[in-house]
Amino acid sequence: xxxxxxxxxxxxxxxxxxxxGLKNALKMQPQQxxxxxxxxxxxxxxxxxxxxxxxxxTVFSIENDTKFIICxxxxxxxxxxxxxxxxxNLPFKVLEGIIISGYATGSKYGYIYIRGEYVEAxxxxxxxxxxxxxxxxxxENILNSDFLFDLKLVRGAGAYVCxxxxxxINSIEGDRGxxxxxxxxxxxxxLYGKPTVVNNVETLAAAAEIMSYDNNxxxxxxxxxxxxxxxxxxxxxxxxxxxxxVEFGKLTVKDIVQELAGGVKGEKxxxxxxxxxxxxxxxxxxxxxxxxxxxxxxxxxxxGSGGMIVVSSQRNHLEIVKNxxxxxxxxxxxxxxxxxxxNKNINKIVSDIYKRGYPTSHEIEIISxxxxxxxxxxxxGFGESSLNLILSIFEKFYTKKVEV
Amino acid sequence: MEKYYEKELLEELHDIQETYGFISEEDILRISQKRDxxxxxxxxxxxxxxxxxxxxxxxxxxxxxxxxxxxLNESTTLVKALKDYLKVEENETTKDKKFTLEVxxxxxxxxxxxxxxxxxxxxxxxxxxxxxxxLDSLE
Numbered sequence: 001x002x003x004x005x006x007x008x009x010x011x012x013x014x015x016x017x018x019x020x021g022l023k024n025a026l027k028m029q030p031q032q033x034x035x036x037x038x039x040x041x042x043x044x045x046x047x048x049x050x051x052x053x054x055x056x057x058t059v060f061s062i063e064n065d066t067k068f069i070i071c072x073x074x075x076x077x078x079x080x081x082x083x084x085x086x087x088x089n090l091p092f093k094v095l096e097g098i099i100i101s102g103y104a105t106g107s108k109y110g111y112i113y114i115r116g117e118y119v120e121a122x123x124x125x126x127x128x129x130x131x132x133x134x135x136x137x138x139x140e141n142i143l144n145s146d147f148l149f150d151l152k153l154v155r156g157a158g159a160y161v162c163x164x165x166x167x168x169i170n171s172i173e174g175d176r177g178x179x180x181x182x183x184x185x186x187x188x189x190x191l192y193g194k195p196t197v198v199n200n201v202e203t204l205a206a207a208a209e210i211m212s213y214d215n216n217x218x219x220x221x222x223x224x225x226x227x228x229x230x231x232x233x234x235x236x237x238x239x240x241x242x243x244x245x246v247e248f249g250k251l252t253v254k255d256i257v258q259e260l261a262g263g264v265k266g267e268k269x270x271x272x273x274x275x276x277x278x279x280x281x282x283x284x285x286x287x288x289x290x291x292x293x294x295x296x297x298x299x300x301x302x303x304g305s306g307g308m309i310v311v312s313s314q315r316n317h318l319e320i321v322k323n324x325x326x327x328x329x330x331x332x333x334x335x336x337x338x339x340x341x342x343n344k345n346i347n348k349i350v351s352d353i354y355k356r357g358y359p360t361s362h363e364i365e366i367i368s369x370x371x372x373x374x375x376x377x378x379x380x381g382f383g384e385s386s387l388n389l390i391l392s393i394f395e396k397f398y399t400k401k402v403e404v
Numbered sequence: 405m406e407k408y409y410e411k412e413l414l415e416e417l418h419d420i421q422e423t424y425g426f427i428s429e430e431d432i433l434r435i436s437q438k439r440d441x442x443x444x445x446x447x448x449x450x451x452x453x454x455x456x457x458x459x460x461x462x463x464x465x466x467x468x469x470x471x472x473x474x475x476l477n478e479s480t481t482l483v484k485a486l487k488d489y490l491k492v493e494e495n496e497t498t499k500d501k502k503f504t505l506e507v508x509x510x511x512x513x514x515x516x517x518x519x520x521x522x523x524x525x526x527x528x529x530x531x532x533x534x535x536x537x538x539l540d541s542l543e
Binding site: 075080116119154156157159160171172173176233234236237242311323327330333 | 412413414415417418439441448449452453454455456467470471472473475476508509510511512513514515516517521524526
């Protein structure tokens with residue numbers, strides 16, 4: 001793996017790990033920590049890309065005796081495995097980020113919610129939490145400061161939708177992982193109705209790393225709107241699948257596939273799913289785009305969670321569409337009508353198309369209508385993005401070939 | 405504040421299942437009384453999560469991933485071979501109660517597919533032969 005930003009601490013055990021980010025943070029006022037994160041330009045790495053410093057500042061500014069930090073480690077997007085990599089290889093960096101966000105926001109309580117299937121990551125993080133309590137890095141008077149912070153691990157139990165922050169909150173509260181209507185946003189009324197920061201694993205690890213420097217090297221990397229680096233997990237038809245750290249703007253999507261992941265297995269690239277199966281596919285002709293939030297958005301797609309899947313031109317595209325549609329049909333929480341019925345109905349149409357081997361223009365029109373309805377009316381990110389990939393594949397590969 | 409730090413319901417359910425292999429009606433009744441949650445609500449929660457079981461499962465739960473990345477690594481062939489070998493369909497348990505087969509969504513080892521998990525152990529870069537050898541070796 002090519003390492004740029006998280007390089008120096010990979011594989012370190014507790015004795016070797018310096019917690020410099022936390023030590024620096026504790027010497028500062030919470031607002032100063034928030035300012036440093038804001039200056040770094042760090043955006044949420046779970047998929048939505050919301051500025052992290054602003055989220056922290058909102059929770060900090062609300063007066064409440066009880067606030068929560070939740071580390072969202074419910075990584076379940078097919079093609080995405082960078083959070084597992086971080087938890088298994090850099091658990092202290094992730095936990096350090098959670099504690100720093102607790103300090104910066106005035107929260108005394110934190111949760112890390114890890115998907116139940118990640119048994120190895122769960123074991124490692126559980127042990128790391130125990131060690132941090134022993135070393136006085138969690139609990140009362142952390143590192144001899146006035147700051148106290150408790151952290152608990154909660155295991156998910158097999159529900160992709162719990163990656164949505166409001167579903168995740170319901171899940172920790174002991175409910176079905178159904179999404180909540182927003183507003184109120186979790187920063188105002190989150191876990192048990194209290195102000196809550198929900199941050200992705202990679203976001204928190206990056207925050208810990210940013211705090212470990214006196215200057216701000218993170219903000220020097222990347223572009224104006226996409227600062228720093230991003231962990232990209234690549235899988236599918238490539239020769240060297242794995243987790244790579246990419247500086248924003250330095251490489252194009254094509255470079256990532258060709259240079260980092262060793263190129264496509266098969267004749268040529270059919271399409272690339274740039275950020276997990278909730279993001280629109282890019283055709284081979286569209287891959288010369290620099291890897292940044294703004295450039296991928298310009299292409300009608302998204303960085304998403306960084307889960308890049310490469311599909312060779314020799315594959316049956318309809319099989320992928322069917323697989324993705326089955327996934328969303330099965331994983332919708334079913335609470336809101338557009339997402340539940342939309343995904344079910346699309347799945348019926350997609351199944352017909354898959355059996356027949358091609359779509360009709362009428363079917364593509366219906367899919368487009370349903371996609372519009374679901375993406376604009378669904379409660380949470382799951383529904384909003386569930387049909388993006390499916391529709392993009394139909395639009396890019398099948399509109400010219402179908403019968404009229 | 406302590407009330408927030410009681411054991412979360414999901415953790416309690418995980419612990420029960422780890423001990424007994426499934427969550428029984430008696431457990432549900434007990435939790436319902438202890439936490440003052442209606443039984444119907446508890447059933448709703450438990451059935452929502454695919455990792456919880458209301459019925460006994462086999463000694464080994466075999467979870468095979470069939471999501472996009474694994475599909476590109478021929479997981480379909482693996483799933484079919486395992487069904488044939490164990491003589492069960494998805495979510496069924498073998499007659500000798502040894503194996504329960506589950507076809508699951510993404511196990512997060514997309515770069516090492518196809519992947520299966522047997523109880524808490526991951527097996528990556530599988531072939532049909534290798535997968536069957538692994539199951540054969542389990543007592």
